[in-house]
Amino acid sequence: MISVEHVYKQYQTRGGMRTVLNDINFELKKGEKVGILGRNGAGKSTLIRLMSGVEPPTSGEIKRSMSISWPLAFSGAFQGSLTGMDNLRFICRIYDVDIDYVKDFTQDFSELGQYLYEPVKRYSSGMKARLAFALSLAVEFDCYLIDEVIAVGDARFSEKCRYELFEKRQDRSIILVSHSPSAMKQYCDNAMVLEAGHLHQFDNMDEAYKYYNAQI
Amino acid sequence: MKALHETSFRESLAIQKRVIGALLMREIITRYGRNNIGFLWLFVEPLMMTLLILMMWKFLRADQLSSLNIVAFTLTGYPMAMMWRNASNRAIGAISANASLLYHRNVRVLDTIFSRVLLEVAGATIAQIVIMALLLAVRWIEWPADIFYMLMAWILMALFALGLGLVICSIAFKFEAFGKLWSTLSFIMLPLSGAFFFVASLPHQAQEYLLWIPMVHGTEMFRQGYFGSSVLTLENPWFLLLCDLVLLFVGLALVAKFSKGVEPQ
Numbered sequence: 001m002i003s004v005e006h007v008y009k010q011y012q013t014r015g016g017m018r019t020v021l022n023d024i025n026f027e028l029k030k031g032e033k034v035g036i037l038g039r040n041g042a043g044k045s046t047l048i049r050l051m052s053g054v055e056p057p058t059s060g061e062i063k064r065s066m067s068i069s070w071p072l073a074f075s076g077a078f079q080g081s082l083t084g085m086d087n088l089r090f091i092c093r094i095y096d097v098d099i100d101y102v103k104d105f106t107q108d109f110s111e112l113g114q115y116l117y118e119p120v121k122r123y124s125s126g127m128k129a130r131l132a133f134a135l136s137l138a139v140e141f142d143c144y145l146i147d148e149v150i151a152v153g154d155a156r157f158s159e160k161c162r163y164e165l166f167e168k169r170q171d172r173s174i175i176l177v178s179h180s181p182s183a184m185k186q187y188c189d190n191a192m193v194l195e196a197g198h199l200h201q202f203d204n205m206d207e208a209y210k211y212y213n214a215q216i
Numbered sequence: 217m218k219a220l221h222e223t224s225f226r227e228s229l230a231i232q233k234r235v236i237g238a239l240l241m242r243e244i245i246t247r248y249g250r251n252n253i254g255f256l257w258l259f260v261e262p263l264m265m266t267l268l269i270l271m272m273w274k275f276l277r278a279d280q281l282s283s284l285n286i287v288a289f290t291l292t293g294y295p296m297a298m299m300w301r302n303a304s305n306r307a308i309g310a311i312s313a314n315a316s317l318l319y320h321r322n323v324r325v326l327d328t329i330f331s332r333v334l335l336e337v338a339g340a341t342i343a344q345i346v347i348m349a350l351l352l353a354v355r356w357i358e359w360p361a362d363i364f365y366m367l368m369a370w371i372l373m374a375l376f377a378l379g380l381g382l383v384i385c386s387i388a389f390k391f392e393a394f395g396k397l398w399s400t401l402s403f404i405m406l407p408l409s410g411a412f413f414f415v416a417s418l419p420h421q422a423q424e425y426l427l428w429i430p431m432v433h434g435t436e437m438f439r440q441g442y443f444g445s446s447v448l449t450l451e452n453p454w455f456l457l458l459c460d461l462v463l464l465f466v467g468l469a470l471v472a473k474f475s476k477g478v479e480p481q
Contacts, residue, residue, distance in 0.1 A: 055479065075316065
């Protein structure tokens with residue numbers, strides 16, 4: 001379970017202190033798959049970064065009793081001048097997993113072929129997403145934090161993701177940030193709306209979308 | 217895999233070891249690459265610099281100025297000064313080069329600086345040992361008087377390099393221009409570190425000021441260990457240790473403070 005309790009996040013900007021997250025409270029149980037809706041700049045990615053623990057909240061607490069992936073996003077997690085394979089080794093060392101297994105899985109899942117031996121900065125965003133997914137699935141987390149990347153793949157890749165995440169790993173939790181309603185409905189059971197720093201919770205996804213669409 | 221929010225000290229230590237190890241490997245790959253001699257550059261680089269300086273002294277300045285072995289004199293001063301200079305300069309770029317890796321929660325800002333300094337110190341240490349062994353083998357220098365005392369001096373200066381790296385990196389994070397200036401500043405400071413003189417051979421007034429510089433004590437101590445009682449040195453190891461502890465404490469406090477404001481990219 002992850003429990004987010006009275007979390008605030010403020011950033012220093014030129015125009016003074018800006019509150020990005022304002023008293024966020026929610027719980028994510030094992031196996032729950034929840035989407036976060038919100039307009040650009042609403043603080044969705046910030047919330048995901050706080051949940052993963054790479055940034056501390058300004059105040060409040062996030063309790064984690066399951067393992068959480070790093071934020072799977074278009075930027076971050078890989079060192080650009082290293083090859084995909086070097087990044088793979090780095091991640092295996094950090095998370096203490098078997099390099100050979102992860103290598104086999106990643107080669108098979110990502111279908112990057114020879115690109116795995118090219119520097120990551122030359123990858124397209126789709127290739128980065130495939131590498132990030134392959135690695136995070138191979139490392140095995142209880143909860144996956146996905147920031148948009150799931151929606152970029154082609155049909156074949158999204159079918160693979162669906163199989164790995166929803167058939168082989170039904171018991172895992174997911175927090176998904178996406179602007180694509182079809183990805184939301186495909187991967188999540190419920191959604192929350194982040195609006196001006198406040199988080200709104202709903203009984204089901206349709207209500208969340210109703211609220212969200214009314215906002216725009 | 218464990219990533220719960222509370223880990224025992226032992227688990228934390230294991231994670232820490234893995235993270236530092238992974239960062240070291242990552243630094244070696246981008247810095248030295250996989251081609252040709254790869255990570256051997258780690259000490260070939262300082263080795264060549266030291267050899268070059270040695271040659272300059274041996275053949276240009278000539279040995280007749282004093283009875284002291286000029287090769288041994290250079291060897292006991294210059295590489296040590298390069299250690300803190302390179303370590304602090306490399307520390308400056310640690311964060312920007314690893315910003316994306318901070319997306320993995322166990323990788324912290326301090327780890328990136330620490331790994332870089334560690335790599336630099338390791339390179340300088342290996343270079344020092346290899347070059348001393350080489351010169352001993354060809355009889356250009358004699359066996360040191362007190363290796364243990366030299367080792368102590370080296371360790372104190374390695375700690376100094378770490379403390380300095382942390383402080384310089386913190387200042388450079390706050391004031392970007394300082395990071396660019398430091399490579400020049402540290403170069404100017406090289407002669408002040410005692411690499412090219414014995415404090416006792418300078419006028420009294422100068423001695424007083426010089427003995428406030430921590431690096432001078434490291435060099436003097438190292439030379440005392442090498443030359444033994446044949447030279448007069450004025451080091452105070454306790455002063456150096458105190459400076460190390462102050463630098464480390466200030467450095468850690470600064471890093472703890474500014475790393476809260478570092479956003480992973």
